[in-house]
Each structure stands twice: as C-alpha cells, then as structure tokens.
Amino acid sequence: xxxxxxxxxxxxxxxxxxxxxxxxxxxxxxxxxxxxxxxxxxxxxxxxxxxxxxxxxxxxxxxxxxxxxxxxxxxxxxxxxxxxxxxxxxxxxxxxxxxxxxxxxxxxxxxxxxxxxxxxxxxxxxxxxxxxxxxxxxxxxxxxxxxxxxxxxxxxxxxxxxxxxxxxxxxxxxxxxxxxxxxxxxxxxxxxxxxxxxxxxxxxxxxxxxxxxxxxxxxxxxxxxxxxxxxxxxxxxxxxxxxxxxxxxxxxxxxxxxxxxxxxxxxxxxxxxxxxxxxxxxxxxxxxxxxxxxxxxxxxxxxxxxxxxxxxxxxxxxxxxxxxxxxxxxxxxxxxx
Amino acid sequence: xxxxxxxxxxxxxxxxxxxxxxxxxxxxxxxxxxxxxxxxxxxxxxxxxxxxxxxxxxxxxxxxxxxxxxxxxxxxxxxxxxxxxxxxxxxxxxxxxxxxxxxxxxxxxxxxxxxxxxxxxxxxxxxxxxxxxxxxxxxxxxxxxxxxxxxxxxxxxxxxxxxxxxxxxxxxxxxxxxxxxxxxxxxxxxxxxxxxxxxxxxxxxxxxxxxxxxxxxxxxxxxxxxxxxxxxxxxxxxxxxxxxxxxxxxxxxxxxxxxxxxxxxxxxxxxxxxxxxxxx
Numbered sequence: 001x002x003x004x005x006x007x008x009x010x011x012x013x014x015x016x017x018x019x020x021x022x023x024x025x026x027x028x029x030x031x032x033x034x035x036x037x038x039x040x041x042x043x044x045x046x047x048x049x050x051x052x053x054x055x056x057x058x059x060x061x062x063x064x065x066x067x068x069x070x071x072x073x074x075x076x077x078x079x080x081x082x083x084x085x086x087x088x089x090x091x092x093x094x095x096x097x098x099x100x101x102x103x104x105x106x107x108x109x110x111x112x113x114x115x116x117x118x119x120x121x122x123x124x125x126x127x128x129x130x131x132x133x134x135x136x137x138x139x140x141x142x143x144x145x146x147x148x149x150x151x152x153x154x155x156x157x158x159x160x161x162x163x164x165x166x167x168x169x170x171x172x173x174x175x176x177x178x179x180x181x182x183x184x185x186x187x188x189x190x191x192x193x194x195x196x197x198x199x200x201x202x203x204x205x206x207x208x209x210x211x212x213x214x215x216x217x218x219x220x221x222x223x224x225x226x227x228x229x230x231x232x233x234x235x236x237x238x239x240x241x242x243x244x245x246x247x248x249x250x251x252x253x254x255x256x257x258x259x260x261x262x263x264x265x266x267x268x269x270x271x272x273x274x275x276x277x278x279x280x281x282x283x284x285x286x287x288x289x290x291x292x293x294x295x296x297x298x299x300x301x302x303x304x305x306x307x308x309x310x311x312x313x314x315x316x317x318x319x320x321x322x323x324x325x326x327x328x329x330x331x332x333x334x335x336x337x
Numbered sequence: 338x339x340x341x342x343x344x345x346x347x348x349x350x351x352x353x354x355x356x357x358x359x360x361x362x363x364x365x366x367x368x369x370x371x372x373x374x375x376x377x378x379x380x381x382x383x384x385x386x387x388x389x390x391x392x393x394x395x396x397x398x399x400x401x402x403x404x405x406x407x408x409x410x411x412x413x414x415x416x417x418x419x420x421x422x423x424x425x426x427x428x429x430x431x432x433x434x435x436x437x438x439x440x441x442x443x444x445x446x447x448x449x450x451x452x453x454x455x456x457x458x459x460x461x462x463x464x465x466x467x468x469x470x471x472x473x474x475x476x477x478x479x480x481x482x483x484x485x486x487x488x489x490x491x492x493x494x495x496x497x498x499x500x501x502x503x504x505x506x507x508x509x510x511x512x513x514x515x516x517x518x519x520x521x522x523x524x525x526x527x528x529x530x531x532x533x534x535x536x537x538x539x540x541x542x543x544x545x546x547x548x549x550x551x552x553x554x555x556x557x558x559x560x561x562x563x564x565x566x567x568x569x570x571x572x573x574x575x576x577x578x579x580x581x582x583x584x585x586x587x588x589x590x591x592x593x594x595x596x597x598x599x600x601x602x603x604x605x606x607x608x609x610x611x612x613x614x615x616x617x
Contacts, residue, residue: 064343064344065343065344067391069391069392072428072430072431072432073432074347074391074432074434076344076345076347076434078341078344080341104587105587107585107586107587107600108600109585109586109600110342110585110586110587110600112342112343112585112587113341113342113343114343216594216614216616242587242589243588243589243590244582244583244587244588244589245582245588246343246394246395246582246583246588247394248391248392248393248394248395250392250393255391255392257343257389257394257395262582262588262589262590264589264590269580269590270579270580270590270591271580272578272579272580273396273415273417273418273421273580274417276553278579278593278616278617279616284616288592288616291594292589292592295595296592296594296595299595300595
C-alpha cells in the first residue's frame with residue numbers, strides 16, 4: 001500500500017503540537033538527524049547519517065541529576081527528560097541497532113529509566129535504503145537494505161509517494177487511518193527490487209562467536225591494532241556502542257551529575273585508582289572491542305552487536321576495517337595448548 | 338516508572354574516623370535519614386555501594402558493616418583520587434550520596450554447616466569484616482562451624498578495626514590470627530606474609546570454605562597454598578575490584594569476559610574465575 005509524500009507529510013505535521021520531529025537534514029560535513037519544524041525540511045535522498053540516531057535515546061551528554069548544597073545539606077533533583085518524539089527516516093541497520101541497545105539498557109537486574117522513557121515516547125519510522133554504500137555489509141549481519149526490524153512504521157521511497165507498512169501497534173496508533181492506495185505494477189516492481197537488494201560487501205560471521213571462544217590468548221591480537229590511534233571514533237559512530245562515563249559539572253554550591261559517551265578504546269576507561277589497568281594495551285582494548293561485539297554480547301544477549309552499517313570503516317582515520325578484522329578472526333590459526 | 342537506579346539517597350556522615358596510622362584510610366559511618374531509606378537498602382556481606390561527595394563525583398566502595406548492625410553503613414576508604422580525598426576531608430554531619438546495595442554477596446547460605454577461613458590483607462578487610470560480623474551474630478553463629486580469620490598488614494598501625502580485633506582475640510566463637518610483615522616493637526603476634534602464615538595456621542580443608550581478599554600479590558601467593566591444603570576451587574571465594582561508573586552492568590568498563598564485576602560480581606569463586614579470561 002502507498003501514500004503520497006504530500007499526504008504523509010501533512011499527517012506528520014499535524015502531530016507537531018504533540019511530537020517533536022527528528023529527521024535527517026543536510027549540514028556541513030554530511031547528513032545527520034536533527035529536530036525539524038516541518039516535514040518539508042526533511043532530506044529525502046541520503047545514504048545514511050554520519051552519526052547513528054542512538055543519541056536521541058542515549059545522548060552524547062546528558063544530565064542525570066542536579067543538586068544544590070546548603071551548608072551540610074543537599075537537595076537532589078532528577079533531571080530525566082523524555083519528549084514525545086517521531087524519529088523519521090531511520091535506516092534498517094540503525095533501527096536494528098536500537099533493538100540491540102534495548103538489551104543493554106535493560107538487563108537481568110536493572111532498567112535504565114533515561115533510555116527507556118525516551119524509547120517509550122518515541123515512534124521510529126524506518127526507511128529502506130535505495131543506495132548502498134561500498135562500506136555497507138548489513139546483509140552479512142542478518143539484515144538487508146529493506147529490513148524493517150526495530151521500526152514502528154516502515155517506508156520505501158517511490159519518488160512522489162512511499163510504500164508504507166505499519167509494523168507495530170505503536171506505529172498504528174500514531175498515524176490512524178491514512179487512506180492508503182494500491183501500488184501500480186511499476187511501483188510494485190520497484191518495491192520488489194528494493195526488498196531483494198543485498199549489500200555488495202559481505203563478511204562471514206557464521207562461526208565467529210565459537211571461534212572467538214578459543215581466541216582470547218591468540219597471537220592474532222598482537223599486531224592487529226598497531227596502527228590504531230585509540231581515537232574512539234569507531235565507538236562514537238557505532239549504533240550499538242553504549243559505554244559511558246559519569247562525572248560532575250560543578251558550580252559553587254550546585255552542580256549536576258552528567259553522563260557522557262565513553263569507549264573501550266581509551267586507556268583511562270579501565271584504569272583503577274591504584275594505577276593498575278586490566279586493559280593497559282591497545283591490543284587488549286581491540287580484543288575487548290571484538291570480543292564484546294562478536295562473543296560476549298552473543299553469550300549475554302543472543303545477538304551479535306554489529307549491524308554492518310560500516311560507519312566505523314568510513315570514519316576511521318587510519319583505515320582500520322571491521323570487515324578485514326572479522327576476516328582475520330576467521331582465518332586465524334587456533335593455538336593448541 | 339521503575340525506580341531510578343542513578344539517583345542516590347542522602348545519608349549523614351555521622352563519624353569520619355582516621356583508621357590507620359599513616360592517615361591514608363578513614364572509616365566513614367553513615368546514618369540513614371529515615372526508616373524508609375533503610376528498608377529499601379537491604380544488603381548482605383560482600384555487597385558494595387556507590388558513594389558520592391557532591392561536587393566531586395561518585396565511586397564504588399565495599400560495605401564494611403553487616404546487615405546485623407542496623408541504622409548505619411560503614412565504609413573504610415583509602416585516599417586515592419578525587420572522590421576519596423573529598424570524603425576524607427568531609428566534616429561530620431555532611432550529607433553523602435549513596436546508591437546501592439550493588440553486586441552479589443558472599444554465599445552465606447552455601448557456607449551453612451561448614452567451617453570458614455577468612456584470609457585478608459591490608460585494607461581489603463572491609464567486606465571480610467562484614468562477613469565475620471554477620472556470621473558471629475547470635476542469630477547466625479549456630480549455622481556455621483569453626484570460623485578462622487587470618488588478617489595481615491605491613492605493620493600494626495595499618496590494621497583496620499583494632500578495637501574489634503582485640504575483642505575477637507577473647508571471643509571463643511572466632512579464631513583470630515593477625516600478622517605483620519616485619520617485627521615491630523610491642524608486637525607479640527605472628528610475623529610473616531599471609532601465604533606462609535596461612536600455611537602454618539589454616540584449618541583443615543575438610544568441610545571448609547576459604548574467602549580470600551587482598552592485594553593481587555597476596556592473592557597470587559595464597560591460592561597455591563590453599564591448593565596445597567586441598568581446598569578445591571569451588572570452595573575458594575574472592576571479591577574483585579574494577580573501575581566502575583554505573584554499577585548496573587550498563588556503562589561497559591568492569592567486565593571480565595561476559596561477566597560484569599558490578600552486577601555479576603564482585604564475589605566470584607576460583608572455579609568461576611578459571612573459566613573467565615585473565616583480564617583483571
């Protein structure tokens with residue numbers, strides 16, 4: 001079923017008093033998700049955003065609480081904020097990334113209220129990819145350029161209209177009755193083509209978790225990281241990386257406790273107060289990155305924590321390529337003890 | 338909405354006591370402000386909490402009190418960084434933030450009907466003290482066999498909880514062995530490192546569990562001794578330290594393999610640790 005872009009835009013704009021609209025826009029350096037006033041401001045043709053939309057649930061910097069000190073007393077205030085949001089134009093890799101983050105921010109004991117309140121208040125409108133980058137490898141990660149996993153509503157761009165699929169009750173509740181019309185034969189052919197597309201770049205992750213079970217002490221890690229600068233850009237641009245720091249921003253008698261993105265590629269990340277550091281080398285940190293995504297996460301959450309978006313490959317200043325690292329793991333010789 | 342695990346309760350710093358003669362470790366006694374906060378803070382020996390000095394930050398510390406000591410929590414903290422320094426300098430009466438209790442605890446249910454040897458070195462004695470006090474409580478003492486505590490420090494002035502140790506010396510319910518690294522004037526107890534003293538005085542491993550906590554070098558040399566005494570890895574427990582932020586298994590830094598020390602630990606058996614990467 002389809003809807004004209006004009007009519008779809010009107011429906012979205014009609015919700016603007018209740019929801020903020022976050023959508024891809026062009027800015028210096030590329031496309032990113034930003035708050036937009038009108039649907040007409042949304043960029044329709046984009047490959048993918050430079051940064052994944054995880055920041056609307058897990059911001060790069062956010063206040064957890066604020067406090068005011070008065071002599072020996074202190075008053076603490078919760079700073080949780082979760083606006084009702086429509087997140088438009090999320091690519092399949094990134095909507096799957098949100099499902100993986102869901103598993104991180106809720107574990108067997110705790111649920112992170114900052115993340116989950118925003119998740120609850122946000123409707124995710126997914127968008128199939130019609131252009132596939134040479135660094136995309138989602139087809140190897142159980143996805144495809146048209147998979148709707150993690151979206152509440154899923155769209156395929158047909159030029160003047162969208163092929164629209166309601167995925168969840170939340171998506172259905174947002175838009176109500178839209179008056180959809182049938183696809184023409186030509187449009188159906190286009191939809192079929194998008195749905196059958198695969199990324200050209202592929203890696204094999206079919207046995208990587210089991211392989212990594214036996215690779216903690218493997219010499220493969222020795223040289224792998226030699227050119228890594230430890231700059232963290234791979235983590236910051238990753239839709240599934242979730243590590244953070246908590247620190248304080250202090251004024252004289254008041255302040256706030258803030259959470260900021262952090263990453264396992266930085267030496268300070270694991271440094272003890274005593275000076276001991278369990279991951280003191282870049283070798284240990286790269287091993288952690290690979291183990292976490294392709295082994296520990298699978299054991300804990302049943303899924304590989306990589307969606308094949310290729311951002312780490314595009315953003316790396318020294319051209320480290322996750323696909324080659326995966327390939328290297330596949331080819332590494334196991335050391336027999 | 339679920340309870341927000343990032344929001345601390347406030348507790349009053351009732352006492353800020355210099356614990357060791359080098360003035361590097363203070364013991365903070367914190368008082369609950371109301372019954373409700375105390376009700377919600379149900380904990381067991383071995384668990385930890387995130388303490389905050391508002392204006393400085395937050396850091397995790399093992400709880401040195403036992404749940405059998407109502408109304409308060411104690412923490413013995415070395416002066417190491419920004420938060421611990423601020424806590425050391427804090428005036429009594431000041432409000433401190435507390436999140437917790439966090440992590441798992443010593444398996445006191447599994448210990449029932451067994452003898453226990455508690456081996457501690459330096460200021461890692463805090464949650465071990467909590468464990469001993471819990472087991473010595475009249476409500477629990479009957480559940481356990483012999484309790485032996487082997488506790489060492491570099492010199493007598495660096496031992497924590499000196500008054501309590503003196504009381505344990507005369508308590509028939511507990512067998513206390515204290516040691517210092519080198520002879521010191523007026524010291525009449527053992528002299529020597531924990532591993533060799535353990536070898537001399539440890540009880541039989543039959544029907545006995547060992548709980549070991551201390552600096553890495555002490556643990557490294559004590560484990561082979563326990564092995565020699567036929568303690569199987571399933572009956573040796575330890576508590577690990579890691580840099581932590583959230584304490585909830587989310588911020589990603591305290592993992593050893595698949596396990597987060599904050600949420601799946603800090604208490605692990607040697608049998609568990611043998612299956613994990615040696616990255617701690």
